[in-house]
Amino acid sequence: MTDEIELPGEVTLLWGLRETVRRGRKPSLTVADITRAAVEVADAEGLAAVSMARVAAQLGNSTMALYRYVKSKDELLLLMSDAALDGPPDLPDGLDWRTGLTLWARSLLKVLQRHPWTVQIPISGPPVGPNNLWWFDRALRALGDTGLDEEDKVGVVMGLLTFVHGELRLSTELSKGYAENPEAFGRQYGKALARVVDAQRFPALGKVIAAGVFEGEVPYDEEVEGEFGLGLFLDGVAAFIERRAAGQG
Amino acid sequence: MTDEIELPGEVTLLWGLRETVRRGRKPSLTVADITRAAVEVADAEGLAAVSMARVAAQLGNSTMALYRYVKSKDELLLLMSDAALDGPPDLPDGLDWRTGLTLWARSLLKVLQRHPWTVQIPISGPPVGPNNLWWFDRALRALGDTGLDEEDKVGVVMGLLTFVHGELRLSTELSKGYAENPEAFGRQYGKALARVVDAQRFPALGKVIAAGVFEGEVPYDEEVEGEFGLGLFLDGVAAFIERRAAGQG
DNA sequence: CTCTTAAGCGTATGTCATACGCAATTATCC
DNA sequence: GGATAATTGCGTATGACATACGCTTAAGAG
Structure with missing residues (x-):
């Protein structure tokens, strides 16, 4: 002491x-x-x-x-x-971990999007600030009933944080680019790609372009894309929890 | 034309x-x-x-x-x-998607780690550079035999890219911080946290600290942590592919 | 050989982080 | 209560930076 x-x-x-x-x-x-x-x-x-x-x-x-x-x-x-991280939301008690972490990640993303410049600040060390730790704590708490040991919980939360950070970087910087220059995104983008991408060298990408995936207005929709990726990651966490529950490392 | x-x-x-x-x-x-x-x-x-x-x-x-x-x-x-992105590896043909994407993500991470400054460059728009697209293409190709439609493939690759970016940011910046100031990481970090973290306000974090998770030399091991998070994400992709194969959106 | 065009480069401007030193102000000690 | 010591406020100075501008120079076109 x-x-x-x-x-x-x-x-x-x-x-x-x-x-x-x-x-x-x-x-x-x-x-x-x-x-x-x-x-x-x-x-x-x-x-x-x-x-x-x-x-x-x-x-x-x-x-x-x-x-x-x-x-x-x-x-x-x-x-x-x-x-920039005002306090995390007080998640209602008794949520299952997945609902809890989903809410948590969404709130974190929303908070960070109100201060989009956070992504540009270089990380200089492990988290020590009170708000950072507060958020960390709430995520750990959401994993309380999963039976994971403490080290695994930290791993999962780190992974989720990593994902949210990457998400934020892509979404904010792309949407900034979009705001500055909408032309470059919509059809323009698809057309420019089509001109430049040689199907010989980029076969898989060629198919995607041919399928018209980039023809929409905005190829990257923050909202949708974020939910999609988050869902994928949480599916992975679910699988991990089951594997641990089944008893092997 | x-x-x-x-x-x-x-x-x-x-x-x-x-x-x-x-x-x-x-x-x-x-x-x-x-x-x-x-x-x-x-x-x-x-x-x-x-x-x-x-x-x-x-x-x-x-x-x-x-x-x-x-x-x-x-x-x-x-x-x-x-x-900074030299060409992607030529993945052997006939790999299952998971092996392919794992190799892909590891190679990408390795390439980017040789040029750690890439994370600090703001993204100004959707990918248009030849090397960027080349990597994109190879990831899409690895998903060739999954039965996903083109749009879903793009979503998965975007998610993976997002994750790798977040991963890279955390790992490179933390390891830079570590190189500059090793003291701040090892036991110092755990002890400082213990001093400052109040178990009332941070109950879950308190348990983690009490469990000694931060007592090790380095709380964040790039290699291990990266593989762990990547595994989680790919588990999620696997679940998603099965769901799609089973027929519903 | 001359004209047009684009490259090389010196100079200048305004912004930035930050070192340094002096002046102003306050709490403590005699 | 007056001296002393500590500490903040701030003007000035330095050196790095991105970049605008305009002059000079070289190379091809006619």
């Missing part, structure tokens, strides 16, 4: 465990203020617009003032990526 | 379909040269080191010369992300 472990800097920062100030001028900002302002800027103008100067302007302070609260921009990005 | 469709600029660029030059000074570079140099820089020093100036220096040219071949840095990044 009184184990004297030095907590890493990022951890104390994310959890707001900075030592109480003793002497000197009173801080006029808080780390939370700065994070909130940065998130506002990112939501409104995209991650590219988040510069130290821009965030400081949002707060009515000077650029360099921020560096008294945050060691670097990277640290600010770390804070932002935790702040 | 002689449909007069204007191909989008990126397409002609990626496929090397630029008009033949007529008059004027001979170009001393090619788009391929520039792309190759940029990839070299990214491989050796990371994507952050890829500046127009750095790439030009690599080629012994001046910065601004590159802009004669490439409209912007973003265009160069697009070229790089296609170039």
Whole structure:
């Protein structure tokens, strides 16, 4: 309990465990203020617009003032990526794992889609932020009645997280591209492919194009595609749970 | 056939379909040269080191010369992300779909891991580069004997791509973090979590920590974790194929 | 041989993260 | 209560970056 472990800097920062100030001028900002302002800027103008100067302007302070609260921009990005995850939904108790995880994944996707810039922030380490861990906890809880051991649960949740991340990346960046240039997506895309794809070199793709799969308005529908892939993954989890229940590794 | 469709600029660029030059000074570079140099820089020093100036220096040219071949840095990044995918493996014919897709996904992951910076490049649209399409084609081909219709095949491959992307992002960025700061991962991580995680607020996570799952050296082993998640996903695909074979949507 | 066209490249602009040092302000100690 | 020490606020400076612009130069067309 009184184990004297030095907590890493990022951890104390994310959890707001900075030592109480003793002497000197009173801080006029808080780390939370700065994070909130940065998130506002990112939501409104995209991650590219988040510069130290821009965030400081949002707060009515000077650029360099921020560096008294945050060691670097990277640290600010770390804070932002935790702040973007507001608390997870309180799933009703007594759900079977599949319903629970489906709801969980959908909510996560929805939350992340409200802050699409999260995907662009590089991951710098294992999750340590309170909100990240909160979500993690809720997913683990949904797996409570499956009989999996703790390590397997972590594996499943990691896999699901991986999938949601990939999903988010594809869906947000494609839909951004779509918004910027709708022409490139609809029929244009199919036609351009048809022109360029040689059936000799790309036989399977040729068949798909011939079947008209890319003729629709948008070849990639976030909603549908996301549900489809998620369903596939959860089918896999179901099979895994059964295999474990049947007793072998 | 002689449909007069204007191909989008990126397409002609990626496929090397630029008009033949007529008059004027001979170009001393090619788009391929520039792309190759940029990839070299990214491989050796990371994507952050890829500046127009750095790439030009690599080629012994001046910065601004590159802009004669490439409209912007973003265009160069697009070229790089296609170039990073050398051709897909020629899968032996007659494999069942699962073996084929497993090999495919592993190869893709391996190729991408040799160019880890690919994950950091934003996706700007649906795949149009020749190498991207080549890989796509090979995955579709592996699904040839499943009886799925073309649209479903596309869905499955998209899902798998999504997963591999998420996988890659997690694994490369975490392992980079690990290389930079090994301390933060091993026991340190478990201990720090234990200090900060309140069993009241994070009951399920608390159990996992108590079970010692995070006590190992590295909580996230790319190899193992990747195979695990991939297996789950493919189990899901198997279930889906059976469902379709059984006749209902 | 001249003209047209496109390539090479120096310069300039504006944005960015961030190091550094000084001034302003506050809590503590005598 | 006045001195001291700590700590924030912020102006300035630096060096990297993408990229616009325009001049110079080379190569083919007539």
